[in-house]
Amino acid sequence: MHIIPHQILNWLSALASIVLLSTLIISPAIHANTLPKSVDTSTLVLPEVPEVDLLALDDKIKELLDTHIRPIERKSARVEQLHQLLFDSQYLNIGYEFSATKTAQQTFDDRNGNCLSHASLFVAAARYVGLKARFQLVEVDRQWEKEDNYYIVPGHVNAFVNLPGGATATVEFVDSYVSKELSPKTMPDELAQAEYYSNVAMEHLSSGDKLKALAYLKKAVKTYKKQHAIWSNLGVVYKFLGDYDRAEIAYMKAYKLNKRDPSLITNIYILYTQQGKTELAAKYEKRVSRYLKRNPYKLNQMASINIASNDLKTAERLYKKAIHIKPEEHSFHFDLARLYFKQKKYNLAEKYFQSANKAATERGQPSLYKKKLDHFYKSRDRYQVNL
Numbered sequence: 001m002h003i004i005p006h007q008i009l010n011w012l013s014a015l016a017s018i019v020l021l022s023t024l025i026i027s028p029a030i031h032a033n034t035l036p037k038s039v040d041t042s043t044l045v046l047p048e049v050p051e052v053d054l055l056a057l058d059d060k061i062k063e064l065l066d067t068h069i070r071p072i073e074r075k076s077a078r079v080e081q082l083h084q085l086l087f088d089s090q091y092l093n094i095g096y097e098f099s100a101t102k103t104a105q106q107t108f109d110d111r112n113g114n115c116l117s118h119a120s121l122f123v124a125a126a127r128y129v130g131l132k133a134r135f136q137l138v139e140v141d142r143q144w145e146k147e148d149n150y151y152i153v154p155g156h157v158n159a160f161v162n163l164p165g166g167a168t169a170t171v172e173f174v175d176s177y178v179s180k181e182l183s184p185k186t187m188p189d190e191l192a193q194a195e196y197y198s199n200v201a202m203e204h205l206s207s208g209d210k211l212k213a214l215a216y217l218k219k220a221v222k223t224y225k226k227q228h229a230i231w232s233n234l235g236v237v238y239k240f241l242g243d244y245d246r247a248e249i250a251y252m253k254a255y256k257l258n259k260r261d262p263s264l265i266t267n268i269y270i271l272y273t274q275q276g277k278t279e280l281a282a283k284y285e286k287r288v289s290r291y292l293k294r295n296p297y298k299l300n301q302m303a304s305i306n307i308a309s310n311d312l313k314t315a316e317r318l319y320k321k322a323i324h325i326k327p328e329e330h331s332f333h334f335d336l337a338r339l340y341f342k343q344k345k346y347n348l349a350e351k352y353f354q355s356a357n358k359a360a361t362e363r364g365q366p367s368l369y370k371k372k373l374d375h376f377y378k379s380r381d382r383y384q385v386n387l
Contacts, residue, residue, distance in 0.1 A: 035274045038244040046215040054103050054193050055124035061108055062128060069129045075163050082125055083171060087118070094118070096173075099206070101199035115157055116195055118173045122159045123192075132162040135187035136170065147206060150236065151297065153263050155229070157187065157195070194224035198233060205237065213237050228257035232264045239271060247271060262291035296322040300332055307339065315339060330359035334369065341376070349376065 068085055072078040085091050086108075095112040104124040107113035113121070119135055126133035138156040145152040159171040170184070201216035217234040224230070235250035251268045258264065269288045272281035292298045303318035319336040326332065337352035353369065353376050360368040 035244060036242070038246075039242040041214070041238065041241050041243040041246060044211065044214075044241075046218070047212055049197065049215050049219040052103055052193070052196065054120050054196050055127075055189070056103065056105055057108075057124050057128060058105055061105070061125065065125055065129050069125075075131060076167065076169065078129060078131060079126065079161050079163070079169055079171070082122070082129065082131075086121060086125065094121070099203055101196055101203065103196070114199070115173045116192070116199060119157050119159045119171075120192065120196075122171055126159070126161060133171075134160050135189070135192045136160045136184035137187040137191070138184045151295070152202070157192070158184065160184070160186070188224075190224045191227055194220040194227060194230060197223060198227075198230045201233065201237070205240075210237060210240055214241065226257060228254040228261060228264060231257065232261070232267055235271075236267060239267075244271065244275060262287060266291055294325065296325040296329065296332065299325070300335060303335065303339075312339065312343065328359055328363065330356045330363065330365070330368065333359055334372075337376075 064085075065082075069078055069082050072081055087094050092108075092111065094107060096114065096118070097112045098114055100110075100113050100117060102110065102113040102117040102120075104117075104121040107117040107121040123133045123135060136158050138158055145154065158173055161169045161171065163169060197216045197220035201213040201220065204210075204212035204216060214234075214237050217230065217237055220227075220230045221234060231250050231254035235247040235254065238244070238247035238250060248271060251264065251271065254261075254264050255268065265284050266288050269281055269284040272278075272284075299318045299322040303315040303322070306312070306315040306318065316336070316339060319332060319339065322329070322332045323336065333352045333356035337349045337356060340346075340349035340352060353373055357369040357373055360366065
C-alpha cells in the first residue's frame with residue numbers, strides 16, 4: 001500500500017493488493033441465431049441475501065485504534081500510522097487475496113482481503129479516529145482473466161483522505177499503480193456497498209452457483225442503481241440462465257449509464273448476434289472488433305485459427321502481441337513454442353518453452369511444463385512431436 005501525498009504532504013509509504021471490483025464479464029463465443037427462446041426467471045426462488053454493514057467495526061478494533069492511532073495529534077501522521085498498523089509486516093500485516101471480498105470487520109479478523117476489502121477497513125478505521133476518509137473508484141488499464149466461459153475484467157479502488165489546510169492523501173493498495181497517473185473518482189459509500197454484493201456475486205458465479213450470483217447482483221443494483229458495470233454483470237447472469245429478455249433490459253440500463261464501456265458493448269453485441277438481430281448488432285460491431293483485438297485471449301484464439309489456415313506469420317505476430325499484453329499467461333508462451341517447434345525453429349521453441357515454464361512456476365504451477373520440456377529436449381531432432 002502506498003499513501004500518495006497531494007499538494008503539501010511530503011511522506012510516502014507502501015504495501016500491495018488488487019481487487020475484483022466492477023468486474024465486467026464477457027461471453028467469448030459469438031455465433032448467430034444460436035439462442036433458444038427466452039425463459040422467464042421471475043418465478044425462480046432465489047436465496048436470501050443478508051444485509052451487510054461494510055464499514056462496521058467491533059470494540060476490539062476500536063480499542064486498538066483508541067490506543068495506537070487516536071492520540072496522534074497531526075492528522076497526516078495519523079494516516080501514516082494507521083496504514084502501518086493495519087498493513088505493515090511488523091504490525092497486523094493484513095495481506096491481499098484477489099477473490100476475497102470482505103467487510104471491514106472480516107478483513108481485520110481474517111488478516112486478508114482484496115482491494116475493496118482493504119479500502120473498507122481503512123476508510124472505516126480512519127473515520128473512527130476522526131479522519132475525513134472516502135472511497136475512490138480508479139480507472140486502470142484493462143486486464144483480462146479467463147474463466148471457463150467468460151472473461152473477468154478487474155477494476156480498482158483505493159482510499160482518499162482530506163487533511164487540514166487543503167492537503168489531501170491518496171491511500172493506494174497496489175504497488176504497481178503508485179507510479180502511474182490515475183484518474184480516480186469519488187465513490188459514495190452506497191456504491192462501495194453495492195460493489196461488495198457484486199463481487200460476492202462474481203465469486204458465486206465462478207463456483208457455478210448462478211442463482212446466488214443473481215440474488216447478490218439484484219441486491220447490488222437495489223443498493224446502488226447508477227453503476228453500469230453491475231447492471232452489465234446482471235445482464236450476463238440473466239443470459240447464462242436463459243432469460244435473454246431480462247438480459248437485454250439490464251444491458252440497456254447499463255448502456256444508458258455508460259455508452260463507452262467496451263466490455264458492456266461487447267456483451268450487447270454478443271446477445272444481439274446470437275439472437276440473430278443483425279441490424280441491432282451492427283450498431284456495435286466496429287467498436288467490439290477494436291476491443292477484442294486488445295484482448296490477449298482473443299488474440300491467442302485468432303492465432304490458432306491462422307495456424308489452421310497455414311498463415312503462420314500472422315499467428316506468430318498474434319501470439320507475440322498476446323504475450324506482450326499479458327506476459328504472465330504461460331499458455332501463450334507455450335502455444336508460440338509449439339508453433340516454432342513445428343517450424344523446426346528449435347532455439348526459439350526452447351526460449352518460449354522456458355518462458356512458459358517460468359510463468360507457470362511464478363503462478364504456483366512449477367511442474368506444469370516439466371514433462372513437456374523433457375519431451376522437447378528428447379525430440380527436437382525429430383521432424384514432429386506430439387505435445
